Amino acid sequence: MKTNTIQISKFLSLILRHNPGKIGLELDENGWADVGELISKANAHRKQLNIETLKEVVATNDKKRFAFNEDETKIRANQGHSIQVDLKYTPIEPPEFLYHGTVGKFIEDIRRKGLLKMSRHHVHLSEERETAMRVGSRRGVPIILTVRSGEMHRKGIEFYQSDNGVWLTDVVAPEYIEFK
Ligand code: HQG
Numbered sequence: 001m002k003t004n005t006i007q008i009s010k011f012l013s014l015i016l017r018h019n020p021g022k023i024g025l026e027l028d029e030n031g032w033a034d035v036g037e038l039i040s041k042a043n044a045h046r047k048q049l050n051i052e053t054l055k056e057v058v059a060t061n062d063k064k065r066f067a068f069n070e071d072e073t074k075i076r077a078n079q080g081h082s083i084q085v086d087l088k089y090t091p092i093e094p095p096e097f098l099y100h101g102t103v104g105k106f107i108e109d110i111r112r113k114g115l116l117k118m119s120r121h122h123v124h125l126s127e128e129r130e131t132a133m134r135v136g137s138r139r140g141v142p143i144i145l146t147v148r149s150g151e152m153h154r155k156g157i158e159f160y161q162s163d164n165g166v167w168l169t170d171v172v173a174p175e176y177i178e179f180k
Pocket residue numbers: 063065080101102103106109110113114115116117118119120123124134135136139166
């Protein structure tokens with residue numbers, strides 16, 4: 001991604017996941033913002049945004065963080081919200097194992113309490129170890145935990161997958177985590 005589109009992606013993450021009020025925007029209960037309103041309010045706050053750049057960011061974002069509705073009049077973040085929105089995820093069967101990348105300083109807590117969603121809506125898990133490695137590396141030397149998601153699912157615990165492929169669940173109890 002170009003520098004400008006990275007900056008816009010960061011700005012959109014802030015507005016569409018955490019703080020729409022920063023530019024006086026409101027999201028509907030499913031997390032959608034009106035595209036025209038987003039653009040005009042962003043510009044009123046000295047962020048240069050137009051429909052072309054918005055389309056470019058949606059199409060080229062490395063993690064498909066954002067999506068338009070069908071007629072491209074609304075936009076929302078695919079996951080990662082800290083504000084309350086209902087993305088209407090449908091429970092689906094996960095693979096037998098999923099991975100979570102974290103760092104050493106959290107391990108003792110995770111051993112005791114399991115993986116918690118912290119400030120997000122869900123615990124985020126990856127299908128690929130490599131992705132978990134990248135997620136963990138954001139915070140330091142990554143440690144990869146293996147989650148026995150198949151076993152959890154058979155016990156009735158629900159899993160969801162966001163439009164951009166991230167696996168989500170409410171909490172992963174310590175007994176389903178392999179720490180080696
Ligand atoms: C840790 C990025 C102490 C957890 C990434 C993590 C991902 C605990 C941190 C997405 C804990 C939360 C999500 C416990 C979990 N005690 N620490 N009991 N349970 N933790 O950022 O999974 O760029 O909310 O290990 O690429 O790191 O936003 O979650 O280190 O896909 O699109 O608490 O965020 O994507 O951190 O990352 P986060 P995450 P975006």
